[in-house]
Amino acid sequence: MKQSILVVGCGNMGSALTRGLCLDKWHNKYEFCLYDKVLPKAIQIANELDLSYVADINEVKSEPYLIFLAVKPNQIESACQSLSQFRNSIFVSLAAGVNQEQLQKYLGEGRPIIRMMPNLGVEVGEGVVALHYNSLVNEENREDLLFVFSSLGWIFEAEEKEFDQITALSGSGPGLVAVFLEAMMDAGVNIGLPWEKSLKMVVQTMLGTATWLKKKNCHPGLLKNMVCSPGGTTIAGIKRLELSGFRGIVMDGIETANRRAKNNMAEE
């Protein structure tokens, strides 16, 4: 019988993660089962990817190998309580700001738990995925899980104390980048381009810049210098951004997200 993977919560991240896990053919090795208290969300992803779903958690008969907890941080405690019958499953929590100690309290002693911080890029195999294992996830499982997660993008192990920073930078990152891209697109419209054309140019520009930096593995300042001709258009635009405190604003945005993750998602 195939081992099973249960995804609890099929919202933005649960669905992105499931799509990402199914990018590689290996996923046929596992029986996927989706569950969301809003049933149509589970049905939609299950139909799209040809996976199973349950309308009630009690319909899950055999103990899953892996259980993803993809519910909001303030829903994680009750989600854990509803899964307490699965004593041998490995639990993977995606919840921002919820640490291993809290997860263990919600799930009870003796559970193998992984804290994961993914980002939306996992859906297209280009995610950033940080993992922290508790001591009950053994070496054999860790190796097997790296294989399971391999289709999601860049996977790395991190210390727990780094998780709030990772949450702010790469977890929230796609949202901040999207705002920047939207502003670039609007800028294109403002100087007379249709938004569709402007967006296509902006997305391709971002992709090319990110791919260049990834391939060359160098400091972004070097790229910037290569684009800035002396007395040219780029440096004129950058001067205007710097006068507005652009860098400081971006750094402040990430710091604020970090503070919120640290404060357990409470208001600062």
Ligand SMILES: NC(=O)C1=CN([C@@H]2O[C@H](COP(=O)(O)OP(=O)(O)OC[C@H]3O[C@@H](n4cnc5c(N)ncnc54)[C@H](OP(=O)(O)O)[C@@H]3O)[C@@H](O)[C@H]2O)C=CC1
């Ligand atoms: N969105 C992102 O980019 C990222 C999110 N995360 C983390 O992922 C988690 C999920 O976030 P996101 O997908 O955005 O949230 P969503 O609200 O989009 O999805 C959560 C889903 O789970 C459902 N749900 C709540 N409680 C239960 C339960 N006990 N059993 C089954 N289903 C339940 C919710 O229903 P209802 O709507 O009725 O509450 C909702 O449909 C969060 O903890 C977040 O911190 C981490 C990294 C990135």
Ligand SMILES: O=C(O)[C@@H]1CCC=N1
């Ligand atoms: O905004 C949030 O709280 C979640 C966690 C990281 C990205 N989205």
